[in-house]
Amino acid sequence: MKDLKQFNIPFVGLKEGSHVFSYTIENTFFEAFNFDEFTSSSIKVLLTFVKKSTLFELVFTAEGSVEVPCDVTNELYHQEIISELPLVVKFGPEYNDDNEEILILPHEAYEMNVAQFIYEMIILAVPNKRVHPKVLDGTMKSEALNKLRELEIKKVKTVETTDPRWDKLKNLITEKKT
Template identity: 65%
Template sequence: MKDLKDFNIPFIGLKQGSHLFEYQISKKFFEAYNFDEFNDCDVQVTIDLAKKSTFLELDFNVKGSVNVPCDVTNELFDQEVKGDLHLIVKFGHEFNDDNDDVLIIPHEEYQINVSQYIYELIILSVPNKRVHPKVLDGTMESEALKRLEELRIKENNTAEEQDSTDPRWDKLKDLLTDK
């Protein structure tokens, strides 16, 4: 994880107040995590670190796009991603990240690595179902969509099919009227 050293924020020398950190995330960042679902990535991350006397507040903001295959047609497209995360960093006797919103780090720490939070925020900002915008507006032309249209179940709403019933059930209806 040598590539992720750039995401260490040394907070020990910072004055109290707000500090802004910016990162440009590319596919190389995800290769460090062995994550290969994105073909390409162009995401801008800004972190506003507010240093207080006894704790730190980190506000993450991600905005950009990732190149992914469509779940319907398997065509590649750029999926827009954006997300926010608010994290409070407190100091304690030992490291504890059980709570999603509060991170406790040892008193002797002098820096925090934010790469894991950036990774999770981008991954969770991508929708579960990724659909190409041209599929949504109906302008996509692909072999997969043509084949899906051919295999779609056709609905027959003729009146005689709705009125006719299975003759085996007609005998059961007689039981209801014989009371």
């Protein structure tokens, strides 16, 4: 986490009101978290920090893209990232981040590092299933897709056949009604 000092916000010296911080996130940021699923990344993060007398209101917004492999074809593509994370920071006797919307810092804290919040916001903005846009619109040409189409299970028309013993039982039911 020593590489993430630029994400420290010394809030003690800030005046009450709104402050804006901007960050450019690239792969070196994710390397600090030992995260290597992105081939490349280019994300702009804007942090609006509103300091009030008893609390802080933070709104993180991220916009950009990360290069990831497609889960279907393994082809690399740029996944758009657009995300927003609101956070309220209050003060208490000890650090507590149990609630995802409220962070409690100890009374003696004088700065906070926002890198973890930026990291989580970006990671959660990437879909669980990553599918190349050309796969979705049907224009992708790749060996993997051709092989998947070749191995696709074809629907076989089945004629419904019933067991003749059950047919006899069904006749008993209809005979009783008449």
